[in-house]
Amino acid sequence: xxxxxxxxxxxxxxxxxxxxxxxxxxxxxxxxxxxxxxxxxxxxxxxxxxxxxxxxxxxxxxxxxxxxxxxxxxxxxxxxxxxxxxxxxxxxxxxxxxxxxxxxxxxxxxxxxxxxxxxxxxxxxxxxxxxxxxxxxxxxxxxxxxxxxxxxxxxxxxxxxxxxxxxxxxxxxxxxxxxxxxxxxxxxxxxxxxxxxxxxxxxxxxxxxxxxxxxxxxxxxxxx
Numbered sequence: 001x002x003x004x005x006x007x008x009x010x011x012x013x014x015x016x017x018x019x020x021x022x023x024x025x026x027x028x029x030x031x032x033x034x035x036x037x038x039x040x041x042x043x044x045x046x047x048x049x050x051x052x053x054x055x056x057x058x059x060x061x062x063x064x065x066x067x068x069x070x071x072x073x074x075x076x077x078x079x080x081x082x083x084x085x086x087x088x089x090x091x092x093x094x095x096x097x098x099x100x101x102x103x104x105x106x107x108x109x110x111x112x113x114x115x116x117x118x119x120x121x122x123x124x125x126x127x128x129x130x131x132x133x134x135x136x137x138x139x140x141x142x143x144x145x146x147x148x149x150x151x152x153x154x155x156x157x158x159x160x161x162x163x164x165x166x167x168x169x170x171x172x173x174x175x176x177x178x179x180x181x182x183x184x185x186x187x188x189x190x191x192x193x194x195x196x197x198x199x200x201x202x203x204x205x206x207x208x209x210x211x212x213x214x215x216x217x218x219x220x221x222x223x224x
Contacts (some may be wrong), residue, residue: 005169006033006155008054010044013171016056018163027116028085031157031166033058034120041174042183050176055169057153063162066110068118069153073108074224075143076212078118079129080107086126095133098209102133105218114162120144120154126192138206140224141197 008031009013020028037053044051068078080102090096097151110116128145131137137145157163207223219224 003057003059006035006056006058006166007037007040007172008033008056009040009045009051009174010054011044011047011049012056013042013052013053014156016166018160018181019111022220024085026085026120027110027118027156027158028084029158031156031163032120032157034153035155037172041172041179042173042186045154045176045183046183048180051174051179053172053174054192055172057167057169058157058162059165059167061165063114063165064112065115065117066108066113068108068116074104074106074219075139075146076106077108077219079132079142081110081118082126083133084128086195088126088130090133094135094210097213098133098135101213102209111158114157114159114165116156116158117153118156122138132209135209137198138203138208139212140206141200144197145179145194151208179217186219 008016016031019029021031023029025032033056034043037055039050040053044053065074068081083099083103084107090099128137128142132139132142157166207217211217215223
């Protein structure tokens with residue numbers, strides 16, 4: 001497998017440190033990167049400050065990779081990992097039971113992999129997942145929402161082997177005057193489109209989280 005170029009957008013110049021990440025990120029502790037230079041620049045300037053696209057070469061040869069966008073996985077596998085790591089307040093009743101059900105039935109074994117590829121769940125995307133847990137968003141609309149804004153796929157280094165496979169290349173400046181505006185525009189467009197999706201009236205033909213529980217829907221079910 002050929003080496004690839006990856007980027008980590010940050011206000012700072014960053015040297016990847018194994019076990020140096022925060023434990024409550026999307027996929028737990030790790031180093032979060034992207035193959036998109038432009039997206040990394042937007043992420044670097046997301047707090048209205050100049051930043052850097054830290055550039056690295058990753059040699060994936062011999063590394064185990066969990067690709068959550070592969071055909072063997074579905075959106076609920078991604079959501080289960082998110083629920084397993086992110087810290088947030090869940091209302092009593094159905095949302096608590098929904099979280100328990102999704103974790104028990106859709107959580108893949110992800111902690112033993114060297115690399116994880118999957119959606120990036122910024123704050124607005126995380127609110128979409130929360131709406132699904134609260135039974136106010138259908139499964140099909142959740143899938144549509146995750147495509148909004150084209151935030152792209154992130155690559156997360158999880159193991160010491162993965163960190164050892166990374167070589168720093170350099171940094172590329174990201175100017176807030178250009179990239180903060182891009183970041184805000186992408187986020188604003190995604191939120192606007194989501195409001196249009198969320199405004200759809202309830203449809204009895206759609207699958208909601210309560211239907212997963214009542215129908216005892218499991219991974220691989222044809223109804224998904």
